[in-house]
Amino acid sequence: MDVRKLSAMENTTKAGKTMKQKVKFVVDEEVAKVSDTLPLPLYITNAVFFALFFSVVYFLLTSWREKIRTNTPLHNIDLSEIVAILALIASFIYLLGFFGIDFVQSLFLQPSNDIWAADDDEEENILKQDARKFPCGQALDYSIPKMAPIASPKFVQKVFDDKPAIQTPPPTAEDEEIIKAVVAGTIASYSLESKLGDCKRAASVRREALQRVTGKSFEGLPLEGFDYESILGQCCEMPVGYITIPVGIAGPFMLDGREFSVPMATTEGCLVASTNRGCKAINLSGGATSVLLKDGMTRAPVVRFNSAERAAELKFFMEDPANYETISMIFNKSSRFGRLQTVKCAVAGKNLYMRFCCSTGDAMGMNMVSKGVQNVLDFLQNDFPEMDVIGISSNYCSDKKPAAVNWIEGRGKSVVWEAVIKGDIVS
Template sequence: MSEAARVEPLDGLDTIIDKFRALLASAESNQDDWKEQALALLDRSISETRQDSHKPIFTLAEDDSDETNSESAPEAVVEGKARPSAMSEVRPTLERTIDELESDWNKGVQLLPGDVLRLLNRGKAKSRELEARLPDYETAVAVRRAFVAPLDKLAKLPYTDYDYKFVTNACCENVVGYVPVPVGVAGPLKINNGTPLHVPMATTEGALVASTNRGCTAIMKSGGVSAHVYAEGMTRAPVVQFDRATEAVRLKQWLDKPENFAKIKGEFDGSSRFAKLDRLEMRLDGRQAHLRFTGKTGDAMGMNMISKATSQAMKFIQSSFPTMKVVALSGNSCTDKKAAAINWILGRGRSVVADCVLPASVVRSVLKTTPRAMAEAGRAKLDSGSAAAGAIGGANAHAANIVAAIFIATGQDAAQVVSSSMCATRLEETEDGSLYASVTLPCMECGTVGGGTVLPAQRACLEMLGVAGPSPSSCAPGTNAATLAEIIASTVLAGELSLMAALCTDDLVSSHLKLNRSRLNLYENASGAASQPTVQLLHPQNTIRGKSAERTIKVNCSSIL
């Protein structure tokens, strides 16, 4: 190392010390933010010194550091307003006092991102205000990221190049970025003799898309799948309370009269163009009563719509029962986002069934097993095993896998997978030796408008399926959402067929070792040394060996591909 190179860091340190002496000499005793200024100065000075000390001794081309320096780079402009470059770091500024910044902030004056960060750090501004107060959404996200965590902690969480106008006041709050999830496709899959579709699935579980794709192949070779929505109705169930059970009984008798139901329906339906009340049931529990409203919601999944309509209907009921207390608009007998027998029995959202018949030749050539073996596995696992477990809506192999993957890809409410994946799968050998397969999902809570369906990527997946947005005017309201439910059920059937076949042929473990087990050396072992196993396939030409191998795993290539 040259003498100049050794002295340079010391020169930088001397400069920092000189700046501190000047700052302390000018600080007044009543200046309450001098410590903050000192820390910010130290942070900035050290960063500048590090940048200077890491300049290359030579370059392969002319020195263009002035052109690439983030401080001299032109500011990005969004909707006519300047903002810092998306890749720049938001740091506190020192030019003004906290009192001055707080005063301007409260007056609605536009502040620099670094000034807003200082206010956040001092508790003078709220994180939730950023989108409304800063010039654009991306700047708001950048400031919040700098506030909630060290920049290096969020470095791999992307936040740029995203249209946040679809997120704000619609999908998420206090946004600091977005999580990319891989999207694969399974198909083609022909449903109800329509045009074959490729179904988008967002997942991080290796082998899921490949397995579902194999099921689609088996269905296509068998002529396709039939799928039908046979019932529809989103629910909301308030719980009310009276002084005595006698009054609760009187409410039940009043609700049972057709003329009163008609009045309630008028209030309910008047809350929205698409809300249509179908039925109203009531269950007593002492002096408490649970009212369960069930209605259609067009192409929306409908929770917001049904809640608004129910609230309006309850106000009308209270006008006839002034002593009735509404304890909660949702009393848990709806039931939303919880496994419940009432949903399994009565249904919620859209109830859908899908089935197909697979010739024995297709079962043998694609699924590598026989209809008899599939039917036997179905009785043992789906019927006996589910009964032994006391499962509610769990008589299936892995319906939740497919429902969750399509829900995430198409912008559905992921939490509703808990009930939307309730599924009964049937596998039966027919008289001619074919395989009859069906899935019944009575609680498919999905929609093609509202919620996450407005996000561009999720909408693209819906457009891929031909069901984005509201139904065409030539169709009945809710047609798109019903079609989506049928697509999901059909894809669930494909996934069920492939997994049950893999269980029959004992390919489950080998397929997951091949497709659901990262070979990247991501972690260290207990001693701190990196460890990466050797993975050896049965086919010698496909052998993969790690440089620091400690063990060898033999993997059968699954027949799911």
């Protein structure tokens, strides 16, 4: 064997042993703890203080009860009571720190930032030795885990598009003044659309102002190519850009004798493919059938009265068919799509729960329902001035959680759907 190769191997082995010793020293080095100075084990010390605390409490209560019985002033204390009070304070302080030792250590053993920085530098210097001396890291006993790098906006865009990010043109002199005003707070960010009269320009100005305030780059977030006018007053206030999501098509899907193609916007792999296979199996078996049982969104405010009798009076008023037309007119005036269907009330003590159900057209409709309910509550306040509105939505609603009332009464669209897939198709 070549002498130079043998010498290199020996140097590598020595260096590896040195590295192991240094790393082991860093890992195995222990910090002295406060509990190490205790004359007794930690669990025995805890038991002593625990017993001491309840013993002196019992002693003091017994002593003070005797003084009360004999009409002796409580401030006249003897030596035993002084010792008991001191023991009570000491044991209480110990127990207050959740058995003391961990609490004390957290106060006295907090290394400074300089110590942590020195330890990090030492470990980094050890682990950053010439990698050629330790092929594939074989000489290391352990590796310090490192956090995965956070993807920058530019990197995120390149995941979906290998083309370079589109650079936003620099702001004009006029926009620069507006940006400075937004950063300074003299112009509200939410009012840019109304002040500028141009939704696209407002999004661009807001985007640049936000970049300057936060110090973060929006380079990977597209700005061009979106109709910001279409969302004004409809959805997504204060836009600064938009994102693109791939849209797949599953189907055709045979439902009630009609074929539908189902668009699915997702970045999850195999989701569209598996849905498409399900559509194919249903179609080959003759399709699916569905029946809409009920369609009505609900909102149930809760109000409180001074007496259960008064709450019952409002319940009878709300459920009286003679008052339905008035209540319906008040409810429906807030929307041209929301139409009141039913009102059901339940009394629990002094609280009254009113469950409004209405049609909402093609929308989910929670905002229009809430506005209609608020109109009715304002109307009822005239005849029931002592009514205290606890909440616009209660557990009788019931929103964003499973509830028996929704299963029984229905909420939103109640649908029954059926598809029988043949055995040979499954095979």
